[in-house]
Amino acid sequence: MTAAPIVRLDNLRFTWPGQSAACLHIAELVVDAGERIFIYGPSGSGKSTLLALLGGVLTPQHGRVRVLGADLSSMRPSLRDRFRSDHVGFLFQLFNLVPYLSVIENVVLPCRFSARRRAQAVSAGNSVQGEALRLLAHLDIDASLLTRRVTELSVGQQQRVAAARALLGRPEIVVADEPTSALDADRQEAFLQLLLRECDAVAATLLFVSHDRRLARAFTREIDLAAINRADREPQGS
Amino acid sequence: MSHLLYLAGRSAWNRRLTLGLTLIAIALSVTLLLGVERVRHDARESFAQSVSGTDLVIGARTSPVQLMLYSVFRIGEATNNVKWESFQHLAAHPLVAWAIPLSLGDSHRGYSVVGTSTAYFDHFRYSGEQTLTFSAGTRFANLFEAVVGAEVAERLKYRAGDRIVLNHGASDIGAEHADKPFTVVGILARTGTPVDRSVHVPLEAIEAIHLDWQGGAPMPGVAIPAEYVRKFDLTPKNITAALIGLKSRAAVFRMQRYSNEYEGEPLMAVLPGVALDQLWQVVGIAERVLLAVSGMVVAVGLAGLVAVVLASLNERRRELAILRSVGARPREIFLLLMIEAVGITLAGAVAGVILLAILTATLAPVAAARYGLIIEQRYVASGELVLLGAVVAMGVLASLLPGYRAYKLSLADGLTPRL
Amino acid sequence: MQKAFSKRRALLKLLAGSCLLTPVVSQAADKSGYKVGDRLPQKPPAAAGFAETKWEALMPADWNPFKDLQALNLGGLSDADPRAINALEQLRAALDNAPIVPSLHGARIRIAGFTVPLESARGQLSEFLLVPYFGACIHTPPPPSNQIIHVTTAKPYKSDQQIDAVWISGELQTIRSETGVGNASYRMKADAVEPYVRPTPVR
Numbered sequence: 001m002t003a004a005p006i007v008r009l010d011n012l013r014f015t016w017p018g019q020s021a022a023c024l025h026i027a028e029l030v031v032d033a034g035e036r037i038f039i040y041g042p043s044g045s046g047k048s049t050l051l052a053l054l055g056g057v058l059t060p061q062h063g064r065v066r067v068l069g070a071d072l073s074s075m076r077p078s079l080r081d082r083f084r085s086d087h088v089g090f091l092f093q094l095f096n097l098v099p100y101l102s103v104i105e106n107v108v109l110p111c112r113f114s115a116r117r118r119a120q121a122v123s124a125g126n127s128v129q130g131e132a133l134r135l136l137a138h139l140d141i142d143a144s145l146l147t148r149r150v151t152e153l154s155v156g157q158q159q160r161v162a163a164a165r166a167l168l169g170r171p172e173i174v175v176a177d178e179p180t181s182a183l184d185a186d187r188q189e190a191f192l193q194l195l196l197r198e199c200d201a202v203a204a205t206l207l208f209v210s211h212d213r214r215l216a217r218a219f220t221r222e223i224d225l226a227a228i229n230r231a232d233r234e235p236q237g238s
Numbered sequence: 239m240s241h242l243l244y245l246a247g248r249s250a251w252n253r254r255l256t257l258g259l260t261l262i263a264i265a266l267s268v269t270l271l272l273g274v275e276r277v278r279h280d281a282r283e284s285f286a287q288s289v290s291g292t293d294l295v296i297g298a299r300t301s302p303v304q305l306m307l308y309s310v311f312r313i314g315e316a317t318n319n320v321k322w323e324s325f326q327h328l329a330a331h332p333l334v335a336w337a338i339p340l341s342l343g344d345s346h347r348g349y350s351v352v353g354t355s356t357a358y359f360d361h362f363r364y365s366g367e368q369t370l371t372f373s374a375g376t377r378f379a380n381l382f383e384a385v386v387g388a389e390v391a392e393r394l395k396y397r398a399g400d401r402i403v404l405n406h407g408a409s410d411i412g413a414e415h416a417d418k419p420f421t422v423v424g425i426l427a428r429t430g431t432p433v434d435r436s437v438h439v440p441l442e443a444i445e446a447i448h449l450d451w452q453g454g455a456p457m458p459g460v461a462i463p464a465e466y467v468r469k470f471d472l473t474p475k476n477i478t479a480a481l482i483g484l485k486s487r488a489a490v491f492r493m494q495r496y497s498n499e500y501e502g503e504p505l506m507a508v509l510p511g512v513a514l515d516q517l518w519q520v521v522g523i524a525e526r527v528l529l530a531v532s533g534m535v536v537a538v539g540l541a542g543l544v545a546v547v548l549a550s551l552n553e554r555r556r557e558l559a560i561l562r563s564v565g566a567r568p569r570e571i572f573l574l575l576m577i578e579a580v581g582i583t584l585a586g587a588v589a590g591v592i593l594l595a596i597l598t599a600t601l602a603p604v605a606a607a608r609y610g611l612i613i614e615q616r617y618v619a620s621g622e623l624v625l626l627g628a629v630v631a632m633g634v635l636a637s638l639l640p641g642y643r644a645y646k647l648s649l650a651d652g653l654t655p656r657l
Numbered sequence: 658m659q660k661a662f663s664k665r666r667a668l669l670k671l672l673a674g675s676c677l678l679t680p681v682v683s684q685a686a687d688k689s690g691y692k693v694g695d696r697l698p699q700k701p702p703a704a705a706g707f708a709e710t711k712w713e714a715l716m717p718a719d720w721n722p723f724k725d726l727q728a729l730n731l732g733g734l735s736d737a738d739p740r741a742i743n744a745l746e747q748l749r750a751a752l753d754n755a756p757i758v759p760s761l762h763g764a765r766i767r768i769a770g771f772t773v774p775l776e777s778a779r780g781q782l783s784e785f786l787l788v789p790y791f792g793a794c795i796h797t798p799p800p801p802s803n804q805i806i807h808v809t810t811a812k813p814y815k816s817d818q819q820i821d822a823v824w825i826s827g828e829l830q831t832i833r834s835e836t837g838v839g840n841a842s843y844r845m846k847a848d849a850v851e852p853y854v855r856p857t858p859v860r
Contacts, residue, residue, distance in 0.1 A: 051653065078569070082565070092654075095560070096560065098561070100248050100252030101248060110564045113241065113566055114565050117565075283779060283780075290778070365778055487786070488786060488806070490773075491800070491805070492753045492799070494799070495749070511774035515820060
């Protein structure tokens with residue numbers, strides 16, 4: 001008996017307000033727990049829109065978005081936001097960190113907004129700070145950097161701090177939107193390995209979007225967004 | 239909520255330069271607004287407290303306000319005098335319980351000299367029927383004796399027994415009556431009224447020092463030494479004004495009419511309360527204009543704050559997206575911006591109050607000495623609290639704007655702002 | 658979206674500005690709104706223990722200082738005519754020595770009038786004269802002496818305008834003249850001083 005899928009998109013159709021053509025039209029997308037999905041999508045393919053829909057930040061005009069069994073599209077906005085903060089960790093390409101907070105303050109941010117994440121973080125018997133320190137250590141962030149302003153860190157260091165934040169409190173899903181694209185080529189592989197290892201450690205499902213196919217090797221499944229997105233093939237106005 | 243306060247605080251601290259400038263602007267405008275209200279209120283109080291228990295003030299026929307100003311508040315000068323015979327006639331009226339003659343015009347190092355009778359110390363009242371008391375010495379009894387007010391004694395460091403010389407005319411620059419010095423025999427306790435900055439001498443002494451003067455200058459070749467002055471008839475010929483107390487206060491109108499119709503010379507009798515009312519009507523318009531202008535300045539300060547916060551929104555869109563991604567709801571984004579703006583408003587208001595307290599502490603002594611204006615030293619008076627509340631309310635209202643804009647932006651941008 | 662925002666911003670600023678200006682503007686409109694010579698319609702709500710009294714009740718019914726004047730044809734005389742001057746003098750004297758109604762001594766009355774402040778400190782009025790009409794001491798001749806009440810109040814009355822319209826309630830006293838000149842006068846230690854509120858007109 002297979003467990004319920006962690007993410008399920010049915011007949012999803014999304015149009016940006018003011019546009020006549022749909023941005024996304026996906027018949028079906030199913031992600032099971034523990035998978036590591038690589039979504040290939042060049043810029044303009046609607047990948048950011050897809051991630052926003054998965055996070056409950058946007059709602060589709062048609063179809064359903066189900067995450068962890070909950071139907072996001074029928075939830076009230078405040079519930080959706082709470083759901084996102086409780087269950088999903090985000091990682092972006094650039095500007096992941098709040099500039100006026102220190103490194104450690106950035107990492108513990110999710111626990112300020114989600115009681116569940118906070119509870120999960122301390123469940124191992126540690127404090128929120130302690131758990132954050134542990135994650136940072138795993139991600140090769142030196143303890144001396146902890147109280148530094150984030151603007152003093154290199155891009156690579158910033159991305160690893162952001163990864164720690166995304167993982168703190170054991171969210172079920174980690175959504176990464178091109179987190180390696182701003183890194184040097186030789187650092188990209190190393191970062192990816194770190195990320196995958198830590199996702200395994202907290203048993204999170206990883207959804208990784210990128211235009212760089214070379215990275216797809218490490219993932220369990222590869223999805224070509226352009227292939228499943230019917231919107232480009234549809235005539236205008238439909 | 240506390241996490242929002244924390245974030246708002248860190249965010250504001252990060253931009254403390256620009257926000258600090260708007261805070262200063264708001265603080266200054268609050269100081270201005272509250273200061274205007276405080277001076278307005280305390281000025282009225284100072285004036286109202288200066289005379290009490292006096293039913294009528296009698297002087298030459300000018301305007302009631304002018305008469306009050308120079309006779310009671312020692313501001314300005316009399317245009318005409320009252321003949322001594324007129325004063326005696328009025329004082330003898332059966333309705334009159336007491337009468338205090340006042341002779342003004344001379345000064346001592348910037349302070350007014352008041353020639354009067356000992357009735358002054360018996361009957362003069364201020365601020366709710368308080369009598370004059372002495373902190374040192376006693377009232378004058380002989381010709382060249384003086385009783386100085388508390389402010390005069392403090393500023394010029396006089397003690398009983400000191401010798402002083404009077405000036406002719408109101409200012410320090412003017413001929414001195416140097417040949418006829420006075421001895422300070424008494425110092426009055428502080429009253430918070432123009433009495434404090436007056437030097438009181440007997441009526442006859444005013445006459446004495448002007449004996450060998452004519453038209454404002456000593457007559458050449460005529461110098462009457464102090465010892466011989468007593469031999470002359472020193473009954474005053476003129477006085478400047480008189481304070482009258484009646485046996486029956488209800489008869490004040492009758493006495494007023496009697497004085498106004500006195501055939502000996504053109505006189506005028508005013509009820510102090512009524513004259514003050516006329517003064518406030520004139521001044522009231524200026525007061526309201528000042529208050530309105532100050533209110534405008536506060537609005538300008540708040541507009542500046544709103545502009546600064548709004549302007550910062552554009553570069554904060556990524557930061558807001560990050561916050562949304564870690565779970566902040568659009569409502570919390572709204573609150574975040576509002577807290578920041580309201581916080582600056584509150585801080586500015588508090589800073590304004592403190593600045594006003596400092597200003598009051600430094601300037602109040604000057605105001606008291608020069609103008610007899612007693613400004614109370616306190617942080618916030620009850621009337622000012624209302625104004626403060628209005629300022630904060632306006633700030634909250636104004637903060638709605640950046641909050642709302644951030645809210646809409648955050649909703650539209652989602653996780654990836656299109657910049 | 659920008660245009661909507663600037664419009665909203667302007668609206669908000671207007672709102673904010675008017676909020677601050679309202680107390681200033683309301684002060685500007687004269688609270689008394691009375692003209693010289695105005696009298697107060699004496700229609701008080703019932704107050705326990707005090708009889709509503711009109712100013713006419715304070716004058717003896719048979720007192721008419723104008724009767725000598727009516728004998729003359731004042732309209733036909735010029736202002737400078739000695740008879741006119743003399744008559745006016747006599748009238749003035751009569752008004753100054755107006756008789757009181759002795760039976761009112763001890764009466765607990767409630768009456769409305771305008772204040773002429775005598776003692777006031779910190780915006781609180783503790784002693785004043787009550788007269789029947791507005792502007793009694795500034796523009797018009799003063800009222801006859803039996804239309805003046807010398808009022809003291811134990812609880813000072815808060816007043817920002819110097820001349821207020823008030824109701825006073827208390828025991829009226831007639832004080833014999835201590836001056837040997839003129840008649841007795843009215844005095845009251847007021848139990849209560851309340852602001853006078855114009856009654857709404859019956860439609």
